[in-house]
Amino acid sequence: MSLKVIKAGILDTIQDMGRYKYQYLGINPGGVMDRFAASIVNILVGNSMNEAVLEMHFPAAAFLIEQPTIIAIGGADFFSTINGEPVPLWHPILINKNSVLQFEQLRSGARCYLAVKNGLQADKWLGSYSTHLKANTGGYKGRALRKDDAINFKRQSNYSRFFSEKDSIVLPWQADIKWTGDQNDKIFIIAGNEWKMLDNASQYHFLNQPFTVSPVSDKMGYRMRGANLTTNNGFELISSAVSFGTIQLLPDGQLIILMADHQTAGGYPRIAHVITAHLPVLAQSRAGAKINFSMTDIETAEKLLMLQQQHLLQLQNACTFRLEEFLNQ
Amino acid sequence: MIIDAPYRIFSLGDSAITLDFGNFIDEKINQNIIRLFYSLQRAPLPGMIEVVPAYSSLTIYYDPWQVKKFIHQNETSYKWISEQLEKRIQTPLEEENNIARLLKIPVCYDKEFGFDLELIANEKHISVEDVIQIHLSKNYRVYMLGFLPGFSYMGLVDERIEMPRKLQPRLRVEPGSVGITGRQTGIYPLPSPGGWQIVGRTPLKLFETNSNDEAACLLKPGDNVIFYSITIDEFKSY
Numbered sequence: 399m400s401l402k403v404i405k406a407g408i409l410d411t412i413q414d415m416g417r418y419k420y421q422y423l424g425i426n427p428g429g430v431m432d433r434f435a436a437s438i439v440n441i442l443v444g445n446s447m448n449e450a451v452l453e454m455h456f457p458a459a460a461f462l463i464e465q466p467t468i469i470a471i472g473g474a475d476f477f478s479t480i481n482g483e484p485v486p487l488w489h490p491i492l493i494n495k496n497s498v499l500q501f502e503q504l505r506s507g508a509r510c511y512l513a514v515k516n517g518l519q520a521d522k523w524l525g526s527y528s529t530h531l532k533a534n535t536g537g538y539k540g541r542a543l544r545k546d547d548a549i550n551f552k553r554q555s556n557y558s559r560f561f562s563e564k565d566s567i568v569l570p571w572q573a574d575i576k577w578t579g580d581q582n583d584k585i586f587i588i589a590g591n592e593w594k595m596l597d598n599a600s601q602y603h604f605l606n607q608p609f610t611v612s613p614v615s616d617k618m619g620y621r622m623r624g625a626n627l628t629t630n631n632g633f634e635l636i637s638s639a640v641s642f643g644t645i646q647l648l649p650d651g652q653l654i655i656l657m658a659d660h661q662t663a664g665g666y667p668r669i670a671h672v673i674t675a676h677l678p679v680l681a682q683s684r685a686g687a688k689i690n691f692s693m694t695d696i697e698t699a700e701k702l703l704m705l706q707q708q709h710l711l712q713l714q715n716a717c718t719f720r721l722e723e724f725l726n727q
Numbered sequence: 728m729i730i731d732a733p734y735r736i737f738s739l740g741d742s743a744i745t746l747d748f749g750n751f752i753d754e755k756i757n758q759n760i761i762r763l764f765y766s767l768q769r770a771p772l773p774g775m776i777e778v779v780p781a782y783s784s785l786t787i788y789y790d791p792w793q794v795k796k797f798i799h800q801n802e803t804s805y806k807w808i809s810e811q812l813e814k815r816i817q818t819p820l821e822e823e824n825n826i827a828r829l830l831k832i833p834v835c836y837d838k839e840f841g842f843d844l845e846l847i848a849n850e851k852h853i854s855v856e857d858v859i860q861i862h863l864s865k866n867y868r869v870y871m872l873g874f875l876p877g878f879s880y881m882g883l884v885d886e887r888i889e890m891p892r893k894l895q896p897r898l899r900v901e902p903g904s905v906g907i908t909g910r911q912t913g914i915y916p917l918p919s920p921g922g923w924q925i926v927g928r929t930p931l932k933l934f935e936t937n938s939n940d941e942a943a944c945l946l947k948p949g950d951n952v953i954f955y956s957i958t959i960d961e962f963k964s965y
Contacts, residue, residue: 418788421779422764423944424872424916523939532917533876535936591737591745635750637873637880639779639786641740663781663873671740674791696805699741700791707792 399548400465401514404498406545407459412518412537415448417526421639421662428528431509431617431658431681434706435473438573439513441714442470442490444721450520450527450537452512458501459543466495466557468515468721472573474507474682480566488575490721492560492567507682519550531659571720577709579702584692585676587645588699592635592667596647600627604669608688609653615685617659622689626651629667637663643672643680655680675702732756734816736809739786744808746816747784752882752910757870760785761949762820772811773797774804780948781871782880787812829866829951832914832929834905835962836862840928847890847907847924861885862926862954867912869950877916877934877944881952884910896922903928905954916944930957930965 403410413436416429430436430453437447456476463469471478472488479500485491493499501510520527520537529537538549560567596604609624627647640646644656646666655672656664658681672680673694683689732748732755739745746763748756757780764780771778772787774794779786787808794804836859838844848855867881874880884907892908897920900906904915906923915921916934933945946952957965 419777420876420941420943421777421788422872422948423876423941424874424878425876425943523936524943530876532919533934533936540936588738588741591739591747636752636782637871638747638781638784639739639743639745641743641788643740661874662779663871668739671738673741696738696741697803700795700803700805703741703791704795 400463400467400551400554401518401549402462402464403459403543403545403547404462405460406543407454407501408457409455410459410543411453411529411531411541412450412520412527412549413453413529414450414527416658417524417528417530417536420524424662425524425530425533426660426662427526427642428530428659429526430511430528432473432511432678434575434678434710435509435682436511436513437710438488438575438713439470439472439511441710441717442472442488442573442721443468443513443515444718445513445515445517447710447714449513449517452518452543454501454510454512455508456501456504456510458510460498460500463493463497463499464495465551465554466561467493467551467555468557469493469499470513472511472575474510475505476501476510477503477505478510483565485566485568486572488573489571490569490717492557492569494561494565497565508684509681514551515555516551516553519552569721569724571717573713573717577706579675579705582692584690585680586673586694586699586702587670587691588673588694588696590645590668590670592647593669595629595631595667596669597628597630600625600629603627605691605693608690611683611685611687611689613685617657619657619660620655620680620683622653622655624653627653627669635665635667637665640664640668641671643674643677644668645670645672657681673699673702675699675706732759736812738805741805742791743786743788744805744812745784745786746812749783752782752870754868756783757868758949763815764948766818766820767815772808772815774808781873827949827951828947829953830946831953831955832931833957833961833965834927834929834954835957835959836927837959837962839959840904840962841926843890843893843924844926847888847926850890851887853887858888858926859956861888862907862912863956867952867954869946869948869952871948872944872946875915875917875919875934877946879913879933879946879950879952881912882910884912886910890924892922893924896920897925900925901928903930903933905929914946928962930962
């Protein structure tokens with residue numbers, strides 16, 4: 399065994415970028431909430447960006463690492479320690495066997511990601527390692543991790559030559575998580591097909607008042623608290639497709655933003671969609687966070703997504719080079 | 728096709744596009760959608776991730792990053808995908824007969840499973856036996872799947888047993904439960920909270936996680952379904 403759960407967390411699951419091609423059967427894609435962070439921790443350990451990672455919520459599990467490997471931690475800051483020593487986010491870390499990895503304090507964000515070099519051995523279902531909790535399949539036995547669970551690494555590596563007395567070695571390069579187009583405090587949205595169903599006052603409120611992430615929010619969707627929105631001619635829609643980031647208007651005038659574990663179809667008005675490049679920010683927002691929406695267009699949404707993707711590719715080139723250089727020394 | 732009904736194409740966020748024929752349930756429209764769906768599955772558009780049919784709409788999920796490789800720098804992936812979709816709408820498609828399957832599904836309408844039979848009978852001023860016979864009398868089309876893995880939206884249910892959704896959804900509906908809401912009928916594949924009026928239960932598995940391909944779900948969009956009645960003894964020994 400390679401990674402053993404010595405204390406359970408509240409919701410720690412194995413996830414990759416999601417299970418696609420089966421939505422026509424009602425099987426939702428799921429996958430990580432924050433694709434940007436999950437991609438970067440994978441990049442840091444030299445994995446492909448869509449390798450399966452551990453997605454953790456606070457309080458997170460504590461792990462005994464039974465074999466030496468390279469890990470990276472990113473996303474939310476849970477104040478991670480190895481054998482009691484604090485270790486930073488967004489660095490590759492050589493971790494020795496019999497080390498205890500813990501997450502001690504919720505400092506910022508909502509979801510923390512752990513990548514392991516070469517990935518984790520997990521159950522693949524319909525092309526994805528993502529844990530599908532409802533169907534109870536994929537990932538680790540189709541469920542969240544519990545005490546005494548043990549997950550193998552896909553491959554063992556011998557890093558003993560790097561260790562002397564120290565338990566872990568934080569490699570000196572840090573991933574740059576700032577990408578161009580990231581410098582704003584608003585969540586960009588594009589209009590949904592039912593945007594015009596909102597009356598003028600509601601459109602104005604939606605774009606000019608903050609909405610608060612309510613405590614009844616999970617990986618399926620965020621319930622938002624804010625101004626009560628009303629429609630010109632409210633009517634029920636027959637079911638049709640929705641997407642990660644779709645903002646629906648519920649019959650009580652409140653909003654729900656569909657997140658990674660959303661159902662494949664819905665019948666509530668789709669008044670807007672969060673742009674893909676801004677989903678990671680939303681994914682790291684906790685209950686109580688205030689969200690300001692800003693309307694943009696599809697050109698901008700695509701441009702920002704391209705910039706984000708380019709940033710990841712550049713990061714991948716740089717980190718792969720640094721890691722190979724280090725391991726071959 | 729060529730699709731002869733008016734339609735609209737709109738973006739569903741920056742990574743998906745929807746072709747929509749309007750807010751109604753129509754068998755002919757759905758047949759066109761399912762044909763286009765299978766045609767797109769066989770020959771996907773460049774950059775397409777997947778295609779998902781619904782009652783009167785079809786949505787293509789795509790990767791704008793991949794689509795960019797095929798297009799001019801100043802063009803949006805959305806515009807290009809929408810043009811490709813328009814072209815496909817104009818391409819003649821094969822008849823649905825080559826695709827549609829007919830499945831016979833056993834249902835036990837015993838009161839042990841058909842919790843809402845009496846309620847429907849009272850509401851509609853007919854007997855429980857009438858409700859069952861009316862539910863059995865039709866050949867249903869699987870218009871779409873959604874809500875849960877393998878959950879089928881079938882129709883159209885005879886108006887005489889049309890029922891609204893329950894005001895208080897049950898906290899747990901057992902897998903195999905057959906329900907009615909509006910003029911739709913469907914089968915719960917997994918234990919789930921649910922608001923449909925439950926008329927019976929099938930011993931068949933609608934969803935199977937041991938299967939690692941599309942056989943995970945018994946029903947597919949465009950299938951035809953006939954229910955037949957079995958006794959509680961037959962159900963238990965199935």
